[in-house]
Every structure is written in C-alpha cells, then in structure tokens.
Amino acid sequence: MFFRALIFFTAFLLACCSYAYAGEWPRFQADNRHTGASSVNFPSKDFQCIWKFRPAEHVFKYKRGSNVWSDSACIANVDGKDVVFIGLYNHNLYAVDAQDGRILWHFITGGRLDSSPCFTMVGGKPVVYIVSADRVLYALDARTGGKIFSYETLEWSYTVSEAVSTSPLVVSINGRAAVIFCIWNNDRAPMNNIQRGELFALDAATGEKIYSKVLSSVPLNSPAFSSIADKPVLFISSTDGRVFGVDARDGSILWEKVLCAQIHSSVSVNIQKDKIQVFVGTGFGNLYALDGHTGNILWAKKFGHAIYSTIAIAGIEGKVFIYFGSQDRNIYCLEAETGKEVWRFKTRDYVTSSCVIAKALNSTVIFAHSLDNNLYCLDALTGSRVWSRDTGKLIWGYYRGHSVNWSSPAVCAVSGRPLLVFPSYDGSVYAFGSSGKSK
Amino acid sequence: MNLENLSWKIIERPLLPIEGSSVDAFPFLALAALLFLSGCALKNKKLGLRAISQSISFIFFIFAVHRCFGAIRGWIYGIQEIAGNDIGVFYNLLVFVPLVSFSVIFGRVFCGWVCPLGALQELAFRMPVLKKLQVNLSLRAQRLKFIVLAFLFIFTVFLLFKLRPKTFFFVENIAAFWGLCLMLLTLIVAWKPHLDSRLKKIRSLSLILWIGLIIMDVYVTDPWCVLYGNVVDYSSIISLLAVLVSAIFISMPWCRYMCPVGSFLGKMAGVMRLEIRQKIDLSPEKISQLCPVEALGKSSIDRSSCLYCARCIQAKVSEIEES
Numbered sequence: 001m002f003f004r005a006l007i008f009f010t011a012f013l014l015a016c017c018s019y020a021y022a023g024e025w026p027r028f029q030a031d032n033r034h035t036g037a038s039s040v041n042f043p044s045k046d047f048q049c050i051w052k053f054r055p056a057e058h059v060f061k062y063k064r065g066s067n068v069w070s071d072s073a074c075i076a077n078v079d080g081k082d083v084v085f086i087g088l089y090n091h092n093l094y095a096v097d098a099q100d101g102r103i104l105w106h107f108i109t110g111g112r113l114d115s116s117p118c119f120t121m122v123g124g125k126p127v128v129y130i131v132s133a134d135r136v137l138y139a140l141d142a143r144t145g146g147k148i149f150s151y152e153t154l155e156w157s158y159t160v161s162e163a164v165s166t167s168p169l170v171v172s173i174n175g176r177a178a179v180i181f182c183i184w185n186n187d188r189a190p191m192n193n194i195q196r197g198e199l200f201a202l203d204a205a206t207g208e209k210i211y212s213k214v215l216s217s218v219p220l221n222s223p224a225f226s227s228i229a230d231k232p233v234l235f236i237s238s239t240d241g242r243v244f245g246v247d248a249r250d251g252s253i254l255w256e257k258v259l260c261a262q263i264h265s266s267v268s269v270n271i272q273k274d275k276i277q278v279f280v281g282t283g284f285g286n287l288y289a290l291d292g293h294t295g296n297i298l299w300a301k302k303f304g305h306a307i308y309s310t311i312a313i314a315g316i317e318g319k320v321f322i323y324f325g326s327q328d329r330n331i332y333c334l335e336a337e338t339g340k341e342v343w344r345f346k347t348r349d350y351v352t353s354s355c356v357i358a359k360a361l362n363s364t365v366i367f368a369h370s371l372d373n374n375l376y377c378l379d380a381l382t383g384s385r386v387w388s389r390d391t392g393k394l395i396w397g398y399y400r401g402h403s404v405n406w407s408s409p410a411v412c413a414v415s416g417r418p419l420l421v422f423p424s425y426d427g428s429v430y431a432f433g434s435s436g437k438s439k
Numbered sequence: 440m441n442l443e444n445l446s447w448k449i450i451e452r453p454l455l456p457i458e459g460s461s462v463d464a465f466p467f468l469a470l471a472a473l474l475f476l477s478g479c480a481l482k483n484k485k486l487g488l489r490a491i492s493q494s495i496s497f498i499f500f501i502f503a504v505h506r507c508f509g510a511i512r513g514w515i516y517g518i519q520e521i522a523g524n525d526i527g528v529f530y531n532l533l534v535f536v537p538l539v540s541f542s543v544i545f546g547r548v549f550c551g552w553v554c555p556l557g558a559l560q561e562l563a564f565r566m567p568v569l570k571k572l573q574v575n576l577s578l579r580a581q582r583l584k585f586i587v588l589a590f591l592f593i594f595t596v597f598l599l600f601k602l603r604p605k606t607f608f609f610v611e612n613i614a615a616f617w618g619l620c621l622m623l624l625t626l627i628v629a630w631k632p633h634l635d636s637r638l639k640k641i642r643s644l645s646l647i648l649w650i651g652l653i654i655m656d657v658y659v660t661d662p663w664c665v666l667y668g669n670v671v672d673y674s675s676i677i678s679l680l681a682v683l684v685s686a687i688f689i690s691m692p693w694c695r696y697m698c699p700v701g702s703f704l705g706k707m708a709g710v711m712r713l714e715i716r717q718k719i720d721l722s723p724e725k726i727s728q729l730c731p732v733e734a735l736g737k738s739s740i741d742r743s744s745c746l747y748c749a750r751c752i753q754a755k756v757s758e759i760e761e762s
C-alpha cells in the first residue's frame with residue numbers, strides 16, 4: 001500500500017515538474033523528452049516579424065568549441081508576463097518581454113552560454129536554470145534575475161578549460177525536485193589531468209548535490225527523461241558515440257550502447273503504449289531508433305551526411321512522425337515506427353539545428369533553420385514549403401564545421417497570441433507572429 | 440535510390456572500441472599492418488605483392504570501414520586536443536602516426552602500396568578505352584585532348600556553381616577549389632607538357648595553404664572524404680570527379696601537383712631509411728613511360744616526388760637501398 005502511494009506521489013510530482021501550460025516552451029526542445037512539439041496554433045500561414053532583439057553590438061571572436069552563437073530560447077509565463085530567456089556567447093542570460101522584445105533583466109556568468117536555459121516553478125517560485133562554460137550551474141529568480149544559488153562543478157585553476165555544457169531539466173527523484181544536467185570539465189594540468197563528462201543531480205530548490213556520475217571522458221549531450229515501468233530514466237548521448245540509459249534516482253547505468261560514430265545530437269524519446277523508442281543521429285549520418293528498455297537497435301537508417309540535430313517527434317492523424325535535418329542539406333520526415341521516409345526537403349546548405357513542430361491554420365507544420373540562412377516553415381505531412389524567411393548572415397566570417405550545433409526555433413503563445421522565437425546567428429533574436437489573415 | 444541513402448560500408452560499428460567508444464582501433468592496426476608488410480615486401484623486392492596490398496587496402500578502407508583519412512588535419516587537431524580529450528587525440532592521430540613512422544622506416548610505401556586514392560588514379564589512367572587521350576599523340580590529337588579537358592573543366596565549374604552552398608562558399612568548398620586547381624594544372628600540362636616539373640613545385644604551396652587553413656580553424660575536406668567517409672559532401676564529390684577526370688589525361692595528377700599528404704611525405708624524403716636510387720641514365724620518353732609521376736630523372740630520382748611504386752626497380756632501372 002505504502003509502495004503504491006509512493007509511486008502515485010512520485011508520478012504526481014513528475015507531472016508537476018514537467019508541467020507547462022500549452023503556450024510555454026520551458027526547456028530545450030519543449031519538454032523532457034525533447035519532442036520539440038507544441039500545440040500552439042498560428043491563426044494563419046503568413047508570418048511577420050513582430051520584434052527583433054539585438055543584445056550586443058560588440059562581436060566576440062569566433063572561438064573553436066563554441067556550440068552556438070546563441071542557445072535556443074526558453075519561453076515561460078512569469079507572474080502573468082510571458083518571458084523569453086536566452087543565453088548568449090557574450091556570457092549573458094537575457095530575459096526579454098515576449099510581447100515586445102524589451103529587455104527585462106540580464107545576468108552575467110563567467111563563460112559563454114551554449115545550452116538552453118530551463119524554466120520551472122520550485123516551491124511556488126519561478127526559477128530559471130542555466131549551465132555556463134565557467135563550469136557553474138546558476139539558478140536564478142525568473143522575475144528579477146537574482147541569484148538563488150550556484151553550483152560549481154569543478155574548481156577553478158590556471159589550467160582548467162572552458163566547460164561544455166548541456167541544457168538542464170527538472171525531474172522528481174524520490175519525491176524531491178531535482179535539476180539534472182551534464183557537463184564536460186577539463187583540467188589540462190599534466191599531474192592532475194581531468195577529462196570528465198559528468199551527470200549531476202542537484203536539489204532544485206537549494207542546489208545541494210544529490211549525486212553525480214562520470215559517464216565519459218568526452219562531452220555529453222543534453223539529457224532526456226522518461227519513466228519506464230515506474231522507473232525514472234535519463235537518456236544521454238555522448239560525443240564519443242555512446243548512448244546511455246541511466247537510473248535518474250542514483251545515476252546508475254541501466255544500459256549502454258555504442259553506435260557507429262561521434263554523436264552531437266541529443267536523445268529524444270517517443271512513448272507509444274509500452275513501447276519506448278529512443279532516437280539519435282550520428283556523425284556518420286545514421287539515424288538510430290533504440291529500445292528505451294534495453295538500448296537494442298530497433299531500426300537504423302543511413303543518410304547522406306552527419307545528423308547533429310535533435311530529433312523532433314509529432315503524432316499526426318494517428319501516426320507518429322519524426323523530423324530532423326542533416327548535413328546533406330535535407331530536412332527529413334520519417335515514420336517513427338519503421339523509419340520509412342515520408343518526405344525530404346532540400347535546402348541549400350547544412351541543416352544542423354533541430355526542427356520544432358506547431359500548428360498553423362489547424363494543420364501541423366514544422367519550423368527548421370538551414371545554414372542557407374533561411375528559417376523554413378514546412379507542411380508536416382507533405383514537406384511542401386509554407387513560408388520561409390532569410391534570418392541573416394553569420395556574424396563570423398567562418399566557423400569550424402562538425403563542431404557547431406546552431407540554435408533552433410521555439411514556439412509559444414503570448415497572451416493567447418502564437419509566437420515563433422528564433423535566435424539567429426546574425427546577432428539578433430527574431431520573434432514572428434501570424435497576422436490572422438491567411439494568405 | 441537517392442544519393443543520400445547510398446550506403447556501401449560493410450562494418451559500421453567499431454570492432455576494437457577505444458574505452459568503449461565509437462573510436463575504433465582496428466583501422467589503425469590494419470593500416471599499420473599493411474604498411475609494415477608492404478615495407479617488408481619492398482625491402483625484399485617481392486614487388487608482385489604490391490597489387491595485393493593495394494587491393495586489400497582499397498577494399499578495406501573504401502568498402503569495409505568508415506575512417507577519415509585526413510592525416511594533415513588529424514595531426515593539427517590531435518595536437519590541439521592533447522591533455523583535453525584523449526579519445527580525440529587517438530582518433531585524430533590514428534592515421535598520421537603510422538603514416539609518418541612507417542615512412543621513416545620504409546619510405547613512401549603508403550603512396551605506392553597502400554593509398555586507395557593513388558590506386559584509383561592508377562586505374563583511371565590505365566582504362567584502355569581512354570588510352571587514346573593520353574601520351575605520345577600527334578599535334579592534332581594533342582589539341583583534341585586540350586579541348587576535351589577544357590570542356591570538362593568548364594563543366595566542373597558549372598557543377599560547382601550548381602551545387603554551391605548558399606553561404607560559406609569558400610569555407611565549405613576547399614576540396615572543390617583544390618580539384619579545380621588540379622584540372623587547371625592538367626590543362627596547362629596538356630598544352631605545354633614541358634612545364635610539368637615546374638608545376639610540381641605547387642605541391643609545397645598546396646601543403647602550406649592547407650595547413651594554414653586548418654590552423655585558422657577552417658574544416659577542410661578532401662577528394663577522398665566521399666569514399667572513406669561514405670558521405671554526400673558536394674565539395675568532396677566535385678573534387679573527386681576533378682581528380683579522376685584529370686587522371687585520365689595525366690598519370691597520377693593529384694599526387695604530382697596537389698596532394699597535401701603526398702607533399703608532406705615528400706618533405707620527409709631526407710629522413711627515410713629505405714631509398715630508391717636510379718642506376719641507369721634515361722631518356723625523357725623512357726622516363727614518362729616508366730614512372731607514373733615522372734620522378735625519374737636523366738640520372739637521379741626526384742625523391743620528393745617518388746611514390747615508391749617500385750616500377751623502376753622492376754624495370755631494373757633503380758635499386759632499393761638502406762641508408
């Protein structure tokens with residue numbers, strides 16, 4: 001009886017922690033499973049720029065290892081006001097009014113911000129979490145930007161390098177809200193050399209460490225979360241080509257699968273009845289669907305070039321489809337069950353960021369950005385172009401290929417009005433809305 | 440079947456994973472073994488084994504494993520990662536270390552006995568249907584050759600234009616530019632064959648530019664990326680086409696004029712312990728008949744160009760010697 005009550009209570013807390021009202025986009029790729037799907041419905045397919053936020057005039061030099069110029073935005077309702085949180089290469093986390101793009105506050109960290117922030121309510125307080133390349137996780141009051149706590153994952157020394165961070169998520173562990181994130185720390189000291197891709201679980205309210213677990217000696221990607229037979233499980237891919245299923249309660253490894261090449265794509269999870277599919281793309285261009293219970297390969301498919309985007313998942317007309325971009329310049333849609341290709345859309349450059357899913361005029365659409373500078377809106381069932389917009393050129397003259405995951409769009413509803421937010425590498429954050437008059 | 444779905448690799452997952460990762464030690468061991476056996480065969484004048492070594496290497500690196508062969512990019516990235524990412528260091532130095540160490544012991548056996556791109560160029564030049572387009576032609580045929588090449592060059596430029604990415608035109612097209620340069624050089628040599636030896640000097644410039652771009656953090660690709668990596672990289676595809684087309688007209692053009700790896704190994708000629716020495720004086724006609732890169736001279740070999748293919752040893756023109 002007690003056991004059942006505990007399960008019920010844990011499930012309830014999990015639901016609360018993942019709670020976001022339909023219009024929010026509280027973390028990387030919308031939710032803990034990284035589906036990238038939102039139920040927001042744009043009133044027309046005619047999108048216009050509503051506001052543009054240009055945070056910094058000063059352009060920092062391109063630095064190798066930098067994941068993005070800006071990370072993907074997270075959007076949440078804070079005390080009745082819709083706020084866009086966005087971390088930048090210039091070390092700042094910005095809170096911007098989703099109505100008009102006005103800056104509300106900013107918080108400066110000690111390093112660049114490559115991974116998305118995460119918003120949640122903890123003890124009735126709106127909190128935003130961000131992991132910085134200065135090796136620290138910050139928990140900030142989402143209303144003011146005031147620091148609630150910070151947690152340093154590795155002490156500073158003269159020989160430490162910039163950390164590689166991932167987007168945090170908040171889950172319930174044994175009845176306790178915990179903020180989960182991965183970070184890669186490196187100390188180049190010859191005598192005390194550290195190369196650690198580590199998973200951390202901290203108390204979401206106090207920052208007290210619950211556990212940490214070293215999974216790899218290389219950087220890890222953002223963790224995804226789902227419950228399997230009442231067991232809370234984290235799914236984490238590692239850049240050395242491995243995927244882990246990890247018990248979220250204590251960090252123990254449930255399964256581990258080595259794939260064909262390096263992985264820069266974060267894992268996403270599809271749940272259908274008792275079946276759990278874990279999707280991940282590799283640098284060799286293979287897309288894998290793994291069994292969430294065992295890590296066994298359900299199906300694998302080869303594409304023309306590296307798949308670095310996180311796979312978006314949507315159920316349409318009773319079928320589940322997956323969406324992703326590849327460095328072979330295509331955006332793909334496959335059937336989740338079998339991997340059968342439904343359509344592909346050719347762009348004119350690499351597609352490395354992730355697709356997001358929403359609705360426009362009641363039909364499902366996807367938004368995706370290509371390095372041909374265009375933000376595309378495609379029909380989710382046919383792949384036909386609905387809309388596209390040039391979002392500007394890269395502020396740097398070049399970048400090192402195969403090391404960059406550019407930012408992805410995010411979708412929300414501001415006072416009931418749908419909004420598409422895209423931090424472009426031209427130095428601006430764009431917000432698009434649709435006019436209500438269909439074309 | 441779409442180009443993007445073409446998959447020709449037999450082994451996709453690591454056979455000998457390093458620290459349980461996707462980084463595979465097997466290609467490293469296979470390369471080291473092939474270089475060692477080829478070196479021993481060359482040293483012991485078992486020259487018939489060359490074709491076997493080339494075939495094994497061709498099948499293994501093109502059809503069996505997917506392993507990046509960017510040796511120059513590899514050592515620069517590998518050095519940058521020391522004390523930061525041990526797996527990355529291993530991955531990046533996987534090709535470079537055996538290549539350099541075995542070259543010191545046995546000379547450029549990689550080029551003559553192992554390199555699949557070298558073998559592919561040899562094959563392209565030997566295709567019987569195309570023989571007519573090659574050497575020793577009358578002036579009219581010589582002109583025809585130039586016109587055909589010029590047409591193919593224009594076609595490749597058009598292809599580059601059609602397949603160009605919308606942004607980062609230069610950065611994402613390094614391999615294609617190298618390929619076009621090669622076609623241009625082939626055109627010049629088709630017109631004025633006597634310029635060949637002077638144009639070979641461009642190889643050093645190619646290496647310097649290549650290293651410079653990598654240090655500047657530009658991710659350079661090569662003609663072989665498409666073959667070894669099984670990827671649809673348009674720049675690499677154009678570059679490979681350029682190499683193969685040029686190789687129909689001139690023997691081993693990429694090795695002669697552009698290859699950064701070959702140029703790097705050529706610079707190591709002074710420290711190679713196994714040396715090929717020319718014993719007999721040769722006429723220019725004999726040289727072009729015998730040596731695929733015309734490294735043989737009137738009386739001595741241009742060591743920075745010699746690929747260690749051992750054809751001159753077989754023809755009893757040269758001898759293998761240990762220094």
Ligand code: SF4
Nearest residue numbers: 550554557694698701
């Ligand atoms: S010169 Fe370059 S392409 Fe030619 S055989 Fe040597 S490594 Fe291969």
Ligand code: SF4
Nearest residue numbers: 730745746748749751
């Ligand atoms: S001199 Fe020419 S024929 Fe002789 S080994 Fe070198 S490349 Fe081959």
